[in-house]
Amino acid sequence: MSKWYPKKGRVIFHVDMNSFYASVEAAYDPSLKGKPLAIAGNPEERRGIIVTSSYEARAKGVKTTMPLWEAKKLCPNLIVMRPNFDRYRKASSEMFKMLSAITPYVQPVSIDEGYMDITECEALGSPLEIAKNLQMQIAEELDIPCSIGIAPNKFLAKMASDMKKPMGITVLRKRDLPEKLWPLPVGEMYGIGAKTAEKLNKVEIYTIKDLIEADVYSLKRLLGINGERLQNRANGVDPSIVDPEAIYDFKSIGNSETLREDTTEEIEIKKLIRKLSRKVSTRLKRKEVVGQNVQIMIRFHNRKTITRSIKLPNFIEEEDTIFTIGYDLFEKHWNGDPIRLLGVTVSDLVEKKEISQQLDIFTYEKEASKEKLYQTMEKLTEKYGENTFKKLKQEEDNSQPRTSFQKDYLDDYRNDKKDT
C-alpha cells in the first residue's frame, strides 16, 4: 500500500485544457504563439462573440462571450479566427485517448475537460507523477497546455484544476480547504453562477467560508435542494462518482440559434425551425436514438423565454416530423412578439435497437420495399448470429457542433480505439 493513495476514499483528477480552441489553433500554426488570439462565432454578424481567447488576449481584458467589437477595442491587435470544430474534435479525441490509457474510469464532461478516477493506478506511480507525465505527454504530443487538479472527489478536483493555469498541477486535500478553498468568493465555486452568487451575497454570504457557516435551512429556502449540496461541496463532500457512461445519459438532443435580428417574420422563423429540426435529426441519427417528446424554446426580444413541449405516441427521428410538430407547437404558443432565439429539442430518447417501429398506412411502402432485404438479413442473422450486420452510421462529419453542450461526439475517442 503506497503512502500516496488513501486506504479508503478515492483519487480523482480533473483535467482541463487551457483556452482549448486557441491552444489548438496555435498548435496548428505556431506563428500564433504568444499573440493575442480569439476564436469568435461569426465575425461579421451580431452573434460574433468571443468563444475563447489565448492568455495573451485575456491579459488585455478579453473575455469569453464578449462581443467582438468590444474585444477589439480592448485589444486592437487581436487576431480573430472562426472556429474549426473538426480540429478541436480531433485534438479532444486524442486527449481522451491518453486519459483512457491510464484508467478506464474517464468521464468526459465537455470537449476540453474530463474527470479520471486513478485510485487503482498505484502501479503507474504516485498521483503527482501520473499527473506530471500526463501533462507532459499532452504538451509534447498535442502541443496543448492543460491544468490538472488532484483531489479526493470530483468537486475538489475541479476546483483544484482551476487554481493554477496554464500548465498547473494542484493537489487539494481536505486539510487544505481552510487555507485554499474557503477564503475564495462564493462566485468562484463550481456550481455557483452569477445569479446564485448574487442571491448569496444578498444574505451576506460572500466567501466559501460564509457558505459553510450559513444555516442549512435558510440555504435550502434560498436555493432549494441545491443549497445543501453546495454547502456539502464547500465542506469537501461530493459523493458523485466518475462515471464513464455519464455522457450516454443524455436525455435530450437540442439545438438553438439566435436570429440575425429580432423578428416577427414567419418566413425567417419557419426557416430557422426547419434548420434546427434538420440539425437535431442529424444528431439523433448520429447517436442512433429516437425520441418521443418535442420541445421548442422561444426567447423574445426582451429575453423572456418560454418552452413548450408535446409528448408523442410514436418515436421520431426524421427532420420533417420534428419540423412539423415543432412548428405546430410554435404556432400554438407564439404571441406574435419579436423573437430573438429559437430552440428545438427532442427528448425521451431511447436507442433505436431497443424499440420497434409501428408502420404507418400512408408511408409503409417505403419500409415494405426493403422487406426482401430484411428477410435475408434475418435469415443470415439466424444462421450466423447477431452482429452479422451493422447499419453504417450516417457519415455527416461536416455537421459541426456549434456549442459545447453538444456532447454526443465525446465518445468518439472510444470508437476510434475500437477501430485501431
Place this chain on the structure above:
Amino acid sequence: MRFIIQRDLLIESIQHVMKAISSRVTIPILTGIKIEATQEGIKLTGSDSDISIESFIPKEEYGLEHVEGIEEGSVVVQAKYFPDIIRKLPLKTVELITDDQYKVTIKSGGAEFHLNGQDAVEYPHLPKLHTDNSFELKNDLLKDLIKQTVFAVSTVETRPILTGVNMIIEEEHLDFVATDSHRLASRKIPLNLNNENISFKNVVIPGKSLIELNKIIEDNEETITISVTENQILFQTKNLYFLSRLLDGNYPETSRLIPEQSKTIVHTKTKTLLQAIDRASLLAKENRNNVVKLQTKSNNEIEISSNTPEVGQVNEDVTTESIEGEDLKISFSAKYMIDALKIIEEDHVKIEFTGAMRPFIIRPIDNEHILQLILPVRTY
C-alpha cells in the same frame, strides 16, 4: 317562467346537454344550461360551440303528463351547480320559477334554492340547418356504426383530420371509416334512400362528437334523422337535437389503401384468437409498442408470442380452422388487434396478410361490411 316537472326526466335531459358543456369556452354564457318553457314542453340546451345539444321534455307523452303549470319563459342557469341541485332534491317533482332579475327558485319538498341566472337572450342562437342532404337510420344501427369505427380515430392533433370519422354515402351504401394511420376501421351498411341523389365523400365528424352522441342515443329501433351541410351535421330524434361541427380539410382516400391481394389467409375463431392475444399482451404491455408476434406453423397452428427481456416471455400455440398461402412471421400491436377483434360479434374471422411489412385485414366470415386493417410493427 314557471313549471313543475318530473325530476327524473329533468335529470336525464340535463345529463344529455351536459355532454356538450365545457368549462373552457370562449363565450362565458356557454358554461350555462339554457332552459326554455313553452306550452309544448321544456327545452334544455348546452353547447361548447363545437357540439350543441338540445333535449326536449314534452308536456305530455303517451297520455302521461310530464310538466304542469307552465308559464312560458327562458333563463340560463350555471351548469356548475344546477345539475347537482336537481339530482339531490328530495321529491319526485321539482318546481322552477324565475323572477325578472333572472334569479331561479328551485323548490322540491321543503328544499328551496335561489340560484342566480342570466338572460337567455344573451345565449347564442343555434344555427338552423337548411339542407336536402338528409337520411334516416335506426338508433341501434347508428350506435353499431359508431362503436365499430370510432375507437380507431387518432387521438393526437398531428393530422387533425384523422381525429374524425369519415362518413361516406355512395351507391346506396353508408360507410364509416376511421384511421389513426396505424390501423383503420370501416363499417358499411346498405342504405335505403328515399332521396335518390344524396352522395358525399368528404364529411368528417369529430370522433369526440360521435362518442358523446353514442352515450346519449338509446339502443333501440327508433329512427334518427341525419342532416349534413357544408360544415355541420345534425342528428335528430323525437326529443333530441344534436348538432356537431364537421372537421375541415380533406380526408385521405382510404379505399386504395386496402390491399386487394393476400399472401397468407388465416381462418380462426374470433374469441380464441382474441384471448390468446390478450394473454400475450400481459407481458407486451411493458414494451413500448405493446408488440406481439404471430407466426404460422404446421397443422393449422399459429404461434402467438411476446418477449420483453426485463419481464419475461410467453408463447401460445393457437389452433386455427385453416391457414392458406405462404409462411409468415409478423409483429403487431396487441392493443390494435384486441380493439379490432373486440368489435366483431361474429364467431369466426378471416385474416388476410400480404407480408410482414404490409397492412393486414380482419373481417368476420360472411360479412364483407366490417373491415379492420392493422399496420404491423417492424422490429429492429
